[in-house]
Amino acid sequence: MDFNLPGEDDPRRVKVRSWFEKNPNPTYAQLAAQGWTASNWPEPWGVSADAEMQWIIDEEIQRAGLELPYTINAIGLNQCGQSLLTHGTEAQRQKFLPPALACEEIWCMLFSEPSGGSDLGGLRTTAKLEGDHYIVNGHKIWTSVADHASVGVLVARTDTSKPKHTGLSMFLIDMHSPGITVNPIIDLTGNKNEYNEVFLDNVKVPADALLGREGDGWKLAIEQLQTERVGMTKPGVVWGMGPTARDLMDGLIKTGRISDPLLRDDAAKTYIEGEILRLLTYRNMSNRMNGKPAGFEGSAGKMLSSPHGQRMADIAKRSQGAAGMIRDPDVLPLPDKKWGMFSDWDYAYWFSPANTLGVGTQEVLLNVVAERVLGLPRDIDPTAKIPFSELSGGRAKAAE
Numbered sequence: 494m495d496f497n498l499p500g501e502d503d504p505r506r507v508k509v510r511s512w513f514e515k516n517p518n519p520t521y522a523q524l525a526a527q528g529w530t531a532s533n534w535p536e537p538w539g540v541s542a543d544a545e546m547q548w549i550i551d552e553e554i555q556r557a558g559l560e561l562p563y564t565i566n567a568i569g570l571n572q573c574g575q576s577l578l579t580h581g582t583e584a585q586r587q588k589f590l591p592p593a594l595a596c597e598e599i600w601c602m603l604f605s606e607p608s609g610g611s612d613l614g615g616l617r618t619t620a621k622l623e624g625d626h627y628i629v630n631g632h633k634i635w636t637s638v639a640d641h642a643s644v645g646v647l648v649a650r651t652d653t654s655k656p657k658h659t660g661l662s663m664f665l666i667d668m669h670s671p672g673i674t675v676n677p678i679i680d681l682t683g684n685k686n687e688y689n690e691v692f693l694d695n696v697k698v699p700a701d702a703l704l705g706r707e708g709d710g711w712k713l714a715i716e717q718l719q720t721e722r723v724g725m726t727k728p729g730v731v732w733g734m735g736p737t738a739r740d741l742m743d744g745l746i747k748t749g750r751i752s753d754p755l756l757r758d759d760a761a762k763t764y765i766e767g768e769i770l771r772l773l774t775y776r777n778m779s780n781r782m783n784g785k786p787a788g789f790e791g792s793a794g795k796m797l798s799s800p801h802g803q804r805m806a807d808i809a810k811r812s813q814g815a816a817g818m819i820r821d822p823d824v825l826p827l828p829d830k831k832w833g834m835f836s837d838w839d840y841a842y843w844f845s846p847a848n849t850l851g852v853g854t855q856e857v858l859l860n861v862v863a864e865r866v867l868g869l870p871r872d873i874d875p876t877a878k879i880p881f882s883e884l885s886g887g888r889a890k891a892a893e
């Protein structure tokens with residue numbers, strides 16, 4: 494593989510950059526009109542950009558001082574939107590995609606429930622068809638950005654007589670519907686926007702909000718999580734985004750803190766991990782250029798990048814000595830990169846315990862890699878073939 498990424502004089506880059514020169518401070522709607530907010534999507538939504546072209550467009554968006562659209566509307570543009578492209582109806586695409594691409598309607602992912610996020614098959618939220626709409630009842634939790642989302646990608650149980658994985662369906666719901674209550678949960682970062690719990694009480698969802706067919710929920714959810722995990726196999730501190738081990742090393746050198754032998758040793762190990770992740774990013778890029786869909790190897794990548802981010806954030810804060818115990822946006826000097834709230838080491842540090850939980854815990858990813866990548870025997874699930882309504886009393890009752 495050629496590791497020379499498109500340089501400053503690459504004609505494709507020159508063309509994109511000259512557009513930004515003519516259109517300083519563009520809105521995301523303007524970028525969407527160019528097909529650049531999801532450039533890899535086919536026209537009219539994107540420009541069918543190959544991985545290199547997507548790389549160029551993303552770099553130029555950041556160079557223009559803008560946050561990447563897929564970090565602002567991660568659910569809408571990274572994983573669920575792509576599902577809508579493939580499995581949605583034309584009417585759904587026309588309704589949902591333009592405002593998502595313009596980052597005017599933010600999407601959230603209503604998967605996890607208090608009964609457990611790892612075992613999506615055990616979810617209890619129900620959607621019952623009544624005439625031309627479904628009535629949804631349930632409780633979701635850890636829903637990122639739900640407090641300002643307009644569209645919710647909901648997985649709910651439409652058939653309790655089927656085994657747990659087969660009775661699930663996916664819907665695109667209006668988060669402003671009557672019966673939806675969103676309560677922010679404040680995490681270690683002190684940022685109330687990361688997670689929320691969402692209550693759904695007799696929410697009326699039009700039947701045409703169903704994505705794919707009834708019973709497709711499990712398949713669509715897994716497809717979306719795989720896509721999300723591949724995107725996280727990057728060397729940035731928070732789920733692939735934000736400063737990298739190269740930035741960490743630069744900062745330690747500029748501040749002279751690299752002279753501490755213990756820090757230097759840890760930083761060197763982390764730097765090597767970062768380089769491995771960088772090469773894995775190129776491999777993913779090459780897979781995409783060769784038309785390979787996101788596979789289970791995304792789980793292996795996420796499994797490496799999440800603890801790597803934790804180690805980097807820890808080294809950055811530790812390098813401050815006792816001062817590292819307090820909040821400080823200027824832990825180490827950083828290049829001017831726009832990664833939104835993930836841009837600074839301090840935020841990354843307080844967020845970092847979540848790295849190894851969200852989008853699949855480390856243990857669950859180990860299982861995926863063992864079973865799906867290495868071909869080891871599958872975990873036995875005695876409940877997999879039993880109708881959901883016959884599972885332990887409480888669960889069945891909640892779902893009735």
Ligand SMILES: Cc1cc2nc3c(=O)[nH]c(=O)nc-3n(C[C@H](O)[C@H](O)[C@H](O)COP(=O)(O)OP(=O)(O)OC[C@H]3O[C@@H](n4cnc5c(N)ncnc54)[C@H](O)[C@@H]3O)c2cc1C
Nearest residue numbers: 602603604605609610611635636637847850851852854856
């Ligand atoms: C930052 C962040 C953002 C998130 N955003 C969203 C979101 O937008 N939408 C959403 O729906 N959810 C979201 N989540 C929730 C996330 O998907 C869940 O936290 C995750 O799936 C784990 O579920 P849980 O927390 O219920 O833990 P549980 O599933 O209850 O797991 C508890 C423990 O048991 C272990 N465990 C579970 N099953 C197994 C097994 N089979 N083998 C071995 N060990 C096992 C787990 O590893 C974990 O240590 C987010 C979480 C975080 C941290």
